[in-house]
Amino acid sequence: MTSLTPTLSASSNGTLLEVKNLRTHFRTRDGVVKAVDGVSFSIPDGKTLGVVGESGCGKSITALSIMRLIERPGRIVEGEISLSGKNLVTATDEEIRDIRGNAISMIFQEPMTSLNPVFTCGDQIAETVALHAHVSDKEAMERAIEMLDAVGIPDARRRASEYPHQLSGGMRQRVMIAMALSTNPSLLIADEPTTALDVTIQAQILELMKALRDRNKMAIMLITHDLGVVAEMADEIVVMYAGKVVEKSDAITVYERPHHPYSKGLLASIPRLGEHRKRLEVISGVVPNPLNLPEGCLFKRRCPYAMPICDTAPPLQQVAPNQLSRCWLTPDGSAPAVGPDASGDIALDAAAKLSVES
Amino acid sequence: MAAYILRRVLQAIPIVIGVAVVAFFIVRLAPGSPVDKFRGGRVSPAVIENIIKLYQLDQPLPNQLWSWITTFPQVWRPDAWGYSFTDGKPVLYDLGNKIPPTLLLMGTSLVLTAIISIPLGILGAVKQYSRSDKVITILATIGYAMPTFWLGFMLRTVFGANLKWFPLFGAQTLGQSGLNVPDLLWHLVLPVTTLTIVAVAGWSRYMRSSMLEVLRQDYVRTARAKGLSNNRVVYRHALRNALIPIVTLFGLSIPALLSGAAVTESVYSWPGLGYLAVDAVRTRDYPIVLAFVMIGAIMVILGNLIADILYAFVDPRIKY
Ligand SMILES: Nc1ncnc2c1ncn2[C@@H]1O[C@H](COP(=O)(O)OP(=O)(O)O)[C@@H](O)[C@H]1O
Ligand code: SF4
Ligand SMILES: [Mg+2]
Numbered sequence: 255m256t257s258l259t260p261t262l263s264a265s266s267n268g269t270l271l272e273v274k275n276l277r278t279h280f281r282t283r284d285g286v287v288k289a290v291d292g293v294s295f296s297i298p299d300g301k302t303l304g305v306v307g308e309s310g311c312g313k314s315i316t317a318l319s320i321m322r323l324i325e326r327p328g329r330i331v332e333g334e335i336s337l338s339g340k341n342l343v344t345a346t347d348e349e350i351r352d353i354r355g356n357a358i359s360m361i362f363q364e365p366m367t368s369l370n371p372v373f374t375c376g377d378q379i380a381e382t383v384a385l386h387a388h389v390s391d392k393e394a395m396e397r398a399i400e401m402l403d404a405v406g407i408p409d410a411r412r413r414a415s416e417y418p419h420q421l422s423g424g425m426r427q428r429v430m431i432a433m434a435l436s437t438n439p440s441l442l443i444a445d446e447p448t449t450a451l452d453v454t455i456q457a458q459i460l461e462l463m464k465a466l467r468d469r470n471k472m473a474i475m476l477i478t479h480d481l482g483v484v485a486e487m488a489d490e491i492v493v494m495y496a497g498k499v500v501e502k503s504d505a506i507t508v509y510e511r512p513h514h515p516y517s518k519g520l521l522a523s524i525p526r527l528g529e530h531r532k533r534l535e536v537i538s539g540v541v542p543n544p545l546n547l548p549e550g551c552l553f554k555r556r557c558p559y560a561m562p563i564c565d566t567a568p569p570l571q572q573v574a575p576n577q578l579s580r581c582w583l584t585p586d587g588s589a590p591a592v593g594p595d596a597s598g599d600i601a602l603d604a605a606a607k608l609s610v611e612s
Numbered sequence: 613m614a615a616y617i618l619r620r621v622l623q624a625i626p627i628v629i630g631v632a633v634v635a636f637f638i639v640r641l642a643p644g645s646p647v648d649k650f651r652g653g654r655v656s657p658a659v660i661e662n663i664i665k666l667y668q669l670d671q672p673l674p675n676q677l678w679s680w681i682t683t684f685p686q687v688w689r690p691d692a693w694g695y696s697f698t699d700g701k702p703v704l705y706d707l708g709n710k711i712p713p714t715l716l717l718m719g720t721s722l723v724l725t726a727i728i729s730i731p732l733g734i735l736g737a738v739k740q741y742s743r744s745d746k747v748i749t750i751l752a753t754i755g756y757a758m759p760t761f762w763l764g765f766m767l768r769t770v771f772g773a774n775l776k777w778f779p780l781f782g783a784q785t786l787g788q789s790g791l792n793v794p795d796l797l798w799h800l801v802l803p804v805t806t807l808t809i810v811a812v813a814g815w816s817r818y819m820r821s822s823m824l825e826v827l828r829q830d831y832v833r834t835a836r837a838k839g840l841s842n843n844r845v846v847y848r849h850a851l852r853n854a855l856i857p858i859v860t861l862f863g864l865s866i867p868a869l870l871s872g873a874a875v876t877e878s879v880y881s882w883p884g885l886g887y888l889a890v891d892a893v894r895t896r897d898y899p900i901v902l903a904f905v906m907i908g909a910i911m912v913i914l915g916n917l918i919a920d921i922l923y924a925f926v927d928p929r930i931k932y
Contacts (some may be wrong), residue, residue, distance in 0.1 A: 323836055354839035362837075367830040371929055372852045382838045417928045433838070 275332035304484030308495035359434035376414025424455035502579035616932035694899035714884035726836025733819020755813025764879035781881035
């Protein structure tokens with residue numbers, strides 16, 4: 255059977271990954287796209303962070319920045335990403351290759367296209383094992399078969415010799431998970447791992463990830479555009495909007511007392527059980543064009559609470575213990591005490607009295 | 613796979629017969645007659661009449677067609693494809709002599725083309741818009757724009773006539789008998805270079821765009837996310853996928869290669885099929901022209917079959 259040994263670093267409960275003020279920008283012909291613009295968060299050992307937001311808000315670019323997989327014309331222009339104290343932004347290519355697929359593994363949204371069509375599933379997993387565990391090809395293949403078994407693929411030995419096109423989408427995502435976990439990473443980045451799958455398969459994959467997380471004691475960064483998906487898995491949740499973190503708190507708080515109007519909108523749009531996924535119908539309007547962002551609060555054109563003060567960009571400020579929100583509304587959710595005609599400066603003063611993170 | 617190949621070969625039979633009919637009419641509809649070259653000279657009209665009778669050119673067209681359709685498949689008979697009007701030898705005998713030099717020319721050029729254009733294409737894609745990519749692009753555009761015959765004449769003039777590094781024509785030095793490999797290779801250099809330069813110009817472009825397409829795919833990102841080195845990502849994960857369309861295109865381009873070889877052979881008087889065919893068109897040697905059209909058609913069918921077989925070989929998603 256499987257030999258999924260817990261990772262060593264998981265024993266202490268320190269910070270595994272710390273992202274500080276990350277800015278990843280794309281220089282395009284039409285201007286600079288600030289895909290990720292000043293994002294900070296941290297993931298403790300063995301904990302799960304949910305990253306939530308509509309499509310285009312910068313979730314994938316954040317994840318790819320951590321993996322240093324940003325391609326031209328994109329570039330990490332500022333910030334620090336430290337994994338157990340090591341800064342990944344300044345690490346050499348060789349150091350990064352040693353971390354990828356080893357300390358940090360990543361699975362992607364599209365299981366149909368994320369596996370190489372010309373190699374067998376077993377080969378693709380064994381390649382990762384052989385690369386990082388420095389074992390023989392034969393041992394690596396045995397390990398690959400063990401992993402396929404561990405992710406619930408029946409008849410793993412036969413499946414290992416099959417090509418991706420012979421497997422369904424759900425099975426392929428299981429293969430991706432097997433590949434990602436074959437090296438016992440301390441962090442798994444899962445970028446919308448269930449978005450492309452149908453509802454019953456989604457639930458199975460999430461169950462599988464939960465079971466493996468508990469067994470492997472690894473941390474997970476679970477990216478999704480659906481607050482419902484992270485509900486039972488995440489310890490902490492980061493809500494992103496237009497390249498920025500707009501709300502950050504523990505998972506229960508986001509569900510019970512979301513502060514930011516955007517989080518409230520996301521929460522209201524969670525599909526009810528048995529219902530088909532409706533994508534964020536509750537939030538009116540569209541995501542702002544990244545080349546033409548509004549002045550002040552980036553959400554103001556869609557926000558039902560928008561007020562004059564919102565023409566000034568709100569800081570990410572504490573609204574409750576362990577809850578940060580980038581919104582001018584008071585902690586109890588009403589307009590700031592200074593009134594709806596408050597100027598930006600007065601509001602900023604009011605904000606300064608609260609603990610301000612960024 | 614064997615059953616599939618057999619089925620494809622059987623399917624090809626009616627196509628070959630169809631081509632035989634069409635080819636017959638095309639050749640007949642071309643202006644002029646094979647006896648034209650005898651007219652107005654010292655050859656008496658009686659002799660010309662005899663020639664017409666001998667080659668059954670006085671027979672009604674349907675009879676001529678019927679005799680062609682019924683005899684051409686009997687390739688084990690030396691006279692199945694008739695006799696050349698010019699040298700009087702069986703067409704199949706002439707073909708037998710001319711096919712090996714053409715295969716040598718095409719084959720050498722093919723191998724060189726693959727060896728040169730695949731790495732150039734990879735380099736262009738991996739280092740897209742770099743200086744080396746731009747240089748390759750410019751050279752490829754020049755190579756692509758040059759007509760084969762013009763390039764052939766240029767190389768022949770410069771390296772053959774002026775510098776005298778290589779012979780001007782033929783496959784062997786005059787007065788030689790038997791196979792002399794170094795002499796043959798020496799004669800091969802300029803024709804092969806001509807064919808290869810033109811082919812590399814196109815193939816390095818195809819390879820580059822195929823590679824660029826593959827490098828954008830999700831599975832390449834997966835390979836990088838595994839921690840593989842750039843070389844391993846490019847040469848193991850991307851290359852095999854990038855070669856799939858190239859290999860298919862390769863099979864389909866075999867007939868085009870034959871026509872390229874025909875031009876080159878004419879320029880260098882290379883004693884191959886193409887040279888024979890161009891000469892035959894000039895002298896209205898119907899049986900030879902007909903044979904060349906037939907071989908062209910068979911090459912198309914064969915090229916398609918080779919493309920499909922290679923496709924199944926390189927792409928595990930294809931099963932016949
Ligand atoms: N190659 C690129 N060139 C320009 N802009 C890009 C590129 N890749 C991503 N972006 C921009 O980055 C932003 C965030 O993208 P992404 O992180 O993929 O969003 P998501 O949250 O859906 O994963 C988007 O607005 C997108 O337009
Ligand atoms: S700052 Fe103003 S516009 Fe922005 S989310 Fe809060 S209330 Fe809405
Ligand atoms: Mg995404």
